[in-house]
Amino acid sequence: MQPAPASISAVDLFCGAGGLSQGLQDAGISVVGGVDIEASCAYAFESNIDAPFIERDVRELTAEHLEPLWIPGSIRMLAGCAPCQPFSPYRRGVDTSGEEQWPLLREFARLVRDINPELVTMENVPRIGTSAVFLEFVRDLEELGYFVDWKSCYGPRFGLPQHRRRLVLLASRLGPVEVPDGALDESSYRTVRDVIGSLPKLASGETDPVDPLHVARNLSPLNLRRIAASLPGGTWQDWPEELLSPCHRKSSGSSFKNVYARMEWDKPSPTITTLSGNFGAGRFGHPEQDRSITLREAALLQGFPPGYKLVRRDTRVNQTQVARLIGNAVPPPIAAEVGRAAVAHVAAFDRVE
Template structure:
C-alpha cells in the first residue's frame, strides 16, 4: 500500500539545497502515479480517497457521460499531479525552495489512458446567465456553440430568447439558481461545457456619474456567477461587462477564485468596430479554460474598414418623428415635442448643442456644467460607427441618438441593428405593440452578438486544439 501523499514531503539535498528540477518533477509524477493507482484499485488512505471523490467525482462522471477528454483514470492522474504540485509548492515555500516549476502537461502524462475522440468535432454546450434578449447567446450560436439555456430575472427576455434562439429560458434570479439545476440542463448534452454571462452592469457603469452604488443588490450577482462556476466546474467560462468593472475589487475576486479552481484566465477590453460592430462600444471580456492557456479574441477589422451607421441602417424605410413602419413595429420613431423638433433641425451630424440658436438652449446648457453634456441632443454621423447604444437610445435628449439625416431619434430597430442584432430579430410577438422603455432596455443591456461570436470562435478553436492533442 502506498505511503500517504499527505505525509509526503520533497526531499532536499545533503546540505539542505533544493534538488534539481528534473528530480522534483520525477518525484511529483511518481507520487501522482502512486496516488492514482491507490484510488483506482480502492486502496490508499481514507483521506486520499475522500480527496479524490471531492475533487473528481462530478468531473469524472460528467466526462464519461459526455465522451470527451481523457478517461477517468487519466483525469485522476491529472488531478493528482495538480494536487501534489500544490503540496510541493507549499512545502518548498516553507523551506525556502524556489517554486517556479514548469510542470508536464496533464494530457501528455496521460497518453496510456486517452480515449479516442469522436469522428466529428466535439460540441460545446453553453448556459447563458443574465441572458437578456439573447445577444451573447446569438453570437455563440453564430460561432457554432450550442446554447442549452438562458437565465434571467426579467420576464420580457423570455420571448426574444426562446423565439430567436430556440433554447430554454429560465425565469429566475441567478442568486437563486443552483449548480444542480445547471447540471440537470447539461446532463443530456454531450460535449464541453461553457458557462457564460454578463452580470447587470449598472453598478459599474460610467453613466452613473459618481452615484453611490454600494448598496445595490446587483453587486452580488458576479459573486453568484462565481459560486455557480464553483458548483459546476464547466470546461470554459466567459463574461462580459463594462470596462470600469476591471478596476473593481469584486472583479479581482472573481478572477482570483477562477485561478484557485485551476482555470487559465485571460481578460481585457474589446472595441466593437474591431469586430465588425458598427458601434463604438468598449467592453471588458473574460475567458477562462480548464484545459490550459486561452486568450481573449483579437479583432481583425482594420480602421479603414470599420462598419458605419449608413452601412447598417441606411436602407431602412424613411420615417418622420412619431411614425411607424407598417411592416415592422420596432421601426417606430418617438414623437418629438415642438422645441425638440426645432433642436433636431438645428443639429448637424456630429455637432453639439452649441450649433443651436440661443432660444433653443435647455437650462442645463446655460450652466457651466453644460460643457460635459455636449453629446446630448446630438445627431449621429453616417460614415462612422455609432456611439454606444444605451437603454434610452430612442430618446433624442439622452445622447447622440438623432438620426444622421431624418429629423427624428433612432427607432428600436435601428438601435438593435447597431447593437449587431439581425434585422429580423424579434423582441415582441407579432401584433403586439412594443414598449419603448421595455424593449429599449433589452437592446441597450444586450451583449453585442459580435463579441459573443468572437468568444465562441476562440473556444471552438481551443476545443479543436484539445481534440488534436488527445487524438
C-alpha cells in the same frame, strides 16, 4: 444524436434578450438555456435562440437546475453578463457599494465552483476590471484550476458598428486560452450607414407598417426645431440661442455635448444605451431624418441581425421596455468572436489529445 467530440454547449446566465447567446450560436456553439430574473426577456430569448428560458434569480439557481440542459458528452460553457449598472461609466462619482447587483458576480463564481464547466466566459463594462469583486472573481477561477484571460475589447474591431468597449473574460480548464483582439482596422469598421442606411424613411411619430420595431418616437415641436438645427457629429452649440435649454446656459451643463445630437453616417455609432430612442439622452438623432433612431435601428447598431424578434406581432410595443432589452444586451459580434476563439481552443485541445 451524440455530438462531435469538440462540440460546446452553453448556458447563458443573465441572458436578457439573447445577445450573448446569438453571438455564441453564430460561432457554432449550442446554447442550451438562458437564465434571467426578468420575464420580459423570455419571448426574445426563446424566439431567436430556440432554447428554454428559465425565469429565476441567479441567487436561487443551483447546479441541479442546469444539469438537464447540457448536451451529453459536450464541452460545457457557463456564460453570462452580470448586470453592470454599478460599474457603468455613466455613474462615475456615485457610491454604488450598497447596491444588490455587486454580489451577482460572486453568485456566478459559486455556480462555476458547483458545476465545474470546462469553459467560462463573461462580459461587462471595462470599469469593472479594477473593481475588487471582479479581481476576486478572477482569483476564484484561478484557484479552481482555470487558465484565465481578460481584456477590454473595442467593438468596431469586432464588426460592431458602434463605439463601444466591453470587458471580456475567457477561462478554460483545458489549457491556456486568449480573448481575441478583433481583426478589423479603422478602414474596415462598419458604419451607421452600413447597417441602417437602407431602412425605410420615417418622420417623427411614424411607424413602418412592415416592422413594428421601426417606429420613431414623437418629438415635441421644440425638439423638432432642435433636431432640424442639428448637424451630424455636431452639438447643441450649433443651435440658435432661442433653442437652448436652461441647463445648456449653465456652466454645469455646458460640457455635456453628446446629448441632443445627431449620429454621423460614415462612422460607427455612439454607445447604444437603454435610452437610445430619446433624442435628449445622447447622440441618438438620426444622421439625416428629423427624428431619433428607432428600436430596430438601435438593435442593428447593437449588432443584432435584421429581423431579430423582440416583441410579439400581436402586442403593443413598449418602447421603454424594448429599449432596455437592446441597451443591456451583449453585442452579438463581440460574443461571436469570443465564441470562435473558444471553438478553436477546444479543437486545438482535441488535436493534442
